[in-house]
Amino acid sequence: MNTVFFKKHILFFIITIIPVVGYGQQTFVDTNHTTVFNNALKLYNNKAYGNAEKKFNSFIHNTPYNSKLKSDAFYYEAMCAIKLNKTDADKKVLDFISENPTSNKKNKAIFNVANYYFANKRAAYALKWYQKVNLDLLSNENIKELNYKVGYCLLVTKNYTLAKERFILLINDAKYGNDSRYYYGYIAYKLEDYGIAESTLKEIENNETYKQEISYYLLDINFKAGNFKRCVLIGLELIKEAKRKDQSEISKIIGESYFNLKKYSEAIPFLKNYKGKKGKWNNTDFYQLGYAYYKQNDFESAVNNFNKIIDEQNSISQNAYYHLGECYLNLDKKTEALNAFKSAAEMNFDKKIKEDAALNYVKLSYEEGNPFKSVAHVLQDYLKEYPKSKAYEEVNKLVVSSYIHQQDYKGALEFLSKKKSKENITLSLEVSLYRGIKLFNQNKIKEAIPFFEFSSKAENIAIQEKAKFWLAESYYRLNNFNESLTKFKSLRESLTNKKSEFKLIDYNIGYNNFKLKQYKEASVAFNLFLKKDSINNSLNDDALVRLGDCYFAIKNYKESIKSYQKVVTKNGESADYAQYQIGLIYGFTGDNNAKIKALTNVINKYQISSLKDDALFQLGVTYTTLKENTKAQQAYNRLIEKHSSSIFIPKALVRQGLLYYNNNQPDKALKSFKKVTSQYSNSPDAFEAVANARNIYIDKGNLDEYVNWIRTLKFINITNSDLDNTAFAVAEKKYFESKDGNDIIKNLTDYVNAYPDGIHRLKANYYLADILFKVKEFKKAISYYEVVVDEEQNEYSEDSLSKLTQIYLQDNKFDQALPYLDRLEQEAYSKENLIYAQSNLMKGYFETKAYDFAIEYAKKILLRDKIDSALELDAKTIIAKSSLKKEDFYTAEEYFLEVERNAKGELKAEALYYNAFFKHQQKDYTASNKVIQKLIEKYSAYKYWAVKSYVIMGKNYYRLKDVYQATFVLENIIKNFKQFEDIIAEAQTELDSIKEKEAKINNSITTKDKN
Helix, strand or coil, X not given: CCHHHHHHHHHHHHHHHCHHHCHHHHHHHHHHHHHHHHHHHHHHHCCCHHHHHHHHHHHHHHCCCCCHHHHHHHHHHHHHHHHCCCCCHHHHHHHHHHHCCCCCCHHHHHHHHHHHHHHCCCHHHHHHHHCXXXXXXXXXXXXXXXXXXXXXXXXXXXXXXXXXHHHCCCCCCCCCHHHHHHHHHHHHHHCCCHHHHHHHHHCCXXXXXXXXXXXXXXXXXXXXXXXXXXXXXXXXXXXXXXXXXXXXXXXXHHHHHHHHCCCHHHHHHHHHCCCCECCEECHHHHHHHXXXXXXXXXXXXXXXXXXXXXXXXXXHHHHHHHHHHHHHHHCCCHHHHHHHHHHHHCCCCCHHHHHHHHHHHHHHHHHXXXXXXXXXXXXXXXXXXXXXXXCHHHHHHHHHHHHHHCCCHHHHHHHHHCCCCHHHHHHHHHHHHHHHHXXXXXXXXXXXXXXXXXXXXXXXXXHHHHHHHHHHHHHHHCCCHHHHXXXXXXXXXXXXXXXXXXXXXXXXXXXHHHHCCCHHHHHHHHHHHHHCCCCCHHHHHHHHHHHHHHHXXXXXXXXXXXXXXXXXHCCCCCHHHHHHHHHHHHHHCCCHHHHXXXXXXXXXXXXXXXXXXXXXXXXXXXXXXXXXXXXXXXXXXXXXXXXXXXXXXXXXXXXXXHHHHXXXXXXXHHHHHHHHHHHCCCCXXXXXXXXXXXXXXXXXXXXXXXXHHHHCCCCCCCCCHHHHHHHHHHHHHHHHHCCCHHHHHHHHHXXXXXXCCCXXXXXXXXXXXXXXXXXXXXXXXHHHHHHHHCCCCCCCHHHHHHHHHHHHHHCCCHHHHHHHHHHHHHHCCCHHHHHHHHHHHHHHHHHCCCHHHHHHHHHHHHHCCCXXXXXXXXHHHHHHHHHHHCCCHHHHHHHHHHHHHHCCHHHHXXXXXXXXXXXXXXXXXXXXXXXXXXXXXXXXXXHHHHHHHHXXXXXXXXXXXXXXHHHHHHHHHHHHCCCCHHHHHHHHHHHHHHHHHHCCCECCCCCCCCC
């Protein structure tokens, strides 16, 4: 049996069972426990706290009854835990106090747990326990210790006033005096009681413990008291011995002191040496360094600091932006200056700066343009806000010219109408002319006329004559040729102006007469035009062609040939047409050999000509006349082989058949005639082919075969032909003679319904579609045009295809239009329809996102000789935009630059935007901004592209390290252009990104909480 275990149990038994006989044994136990307690206490007093704690713990667990010694052991065990800074020390003390509320060591325990928390830097907990200490039970030294520690805890928890009351009690104490004096002075410094702070800290400024800190506080105190000269002296000495981590703050105070003494040159190196709070500056820091550079005329460096001031509105930022504007002006960056002055003018902290900035802002807006608001409105806003400004009259005069500069003639007229002065009325007459011309260029001819009529009343002869010219031109565009002719003739009689546009008067008079079929008068006008100095080779060529047409119409063939020949000789526009007309004239005059030569030239000299099939057909006819049948057949064969979509093919086949018939080759003739009836059954030539074939069958005596064949032809109805012909004759007569559109439509509809497969089905459907188109019943016309175009190519199919596509295109139904446009391109006889088809195929494919096809057709158009400049521009635009969609940026950039050279209005603005876009992509940010400035200056009326380009400008500025300009631009986009949601979203994303990056170096910037 375990001897110890046995002894313990015997002892327990004696104590509990037989207490009356245990007196002597109990004394022994107490003695033994006292020895254990004393040994533990000895270890505690010798600071062997670890061993002492174990002994006290053993004593507590081996003492089976409560006693004073056991209570003391609990106390000392807790004190050992405190001395050893154990994590459960506070709990042990709390347990001791809880279990021994009457112990004489309770107060000391509370004091010690407070010290425990103090040692563990838990000031708030320490204060709580110090407040529970009974000061009456503490020694004087303990009371001083408590006051010192309580003061320090109050200081740490920023209870400066209460902390002062504790430290002042100890300020002369031998042990705590210096520390208390330091803390007392520091608290006065923090409470901005600089007099007491300075006097207190000076008493211990040579104390090695606090010397460095005290010197800094004294430096800062002098700074805050405005003793800047003394600051400089103290700071320059202090920075020599300061630790590296302290040099930044000292440099800042020295730099600001020099700054306040207006010694900007001396301030700069110290302001630059400041590292900021946690590595960040704030807007004031950037302002001071920027202003110091500004005062040294180092505008580039000043800008580099001022432009980092963002995201705050206060007097500092207003001042900074005003001086930033001045710096930009000195660096000849007017657009950037405009933005800075705008920011300063929108703040109310300094009224003088606000007004001066506003004036600079409006002047720069007038000079450079304004992306956010029309310049005229900017000027008018200034006049409203500063009616007593010395610059009022100067700004007022700029309003109308700004409207004109921005091509906002409507706005100018509205402004002028507010005050009916003589000067304003005179200006209105001039501006009305510009307004009219702008509307004319937008093809709003009817809207333009009233403005031209108003301007034509101007006293200024130049304005008056221009208005009359454009008025006459407007009537021509509206097909009112009589009115146009009258006005042009009237203007010519009184004209004083010799400018180039007026040299077109005779040309325009000629065209009006030509349209009115007054060919003699037209020829006189065209001759007068051609006698003047050449204005435009293209117009000269056109005038010569029209002059030839006039002479042709009045049968003055000699003069007609002369005119046409001039175009042919210099290979001018429509030279192939002129050559063809010469051939026709020789035919009319009986000179068939000359006709053949001219027609052969059309075929061989002109690589691209829509008249080659015409010429081949005429050659066949001419050779037939000359009875050179072999050559005639060769001409017809070449026509059929080379021009499979020509409308002359059925005619050529009929004539070939007649040649074969006359040459006693009936089988070949019959083959030609049958080819016409099978492939071109809807052409008038089919009926002629049937008639000629009938003669062959009669010659052969084979009428049954003829009848069997004729029954296979749907367009021949033997039984109803007379009725059919009669019904159509009535309808056709109405079509050509009646002026009542409804009457025409009724008769043609009756015929189509009665004879859906009649002899004249094709012609009737075409006539009906045509009249419906003329009365603008476009939807009704569609089905009738479709009947025509669904048949083989015929004499009506080209016009039907053209009109049908026009109907679909005006409703933007590109999918329906494209197949018909494709056919029109293949079958077009006239050059105009061919170009019309190709240009609309180009646009249609672009709109339906078939970009490869759009580019293909655009290039087709560009390969044509002498195309209209507007169409050329359209083609280049389509290539540019399609390439952009395909991310072929090289081609897109190439063509957008081409577009930019020739475009006007909104397209010019768009092209400039992409110019800036590509330069940004290529990291040429300065050049990109210059393009955008041009766009804003001249084309800001086209808001979408101006605003979209401004986002690029914001990005450019940030890449150029101009944070202010970047954020200014983006913030103003977001603020002013809510209507452009896609642009706003892009601007906001860029702005958030910039602020997030800049917040890493600037304390004044706030960013969105991403949580």
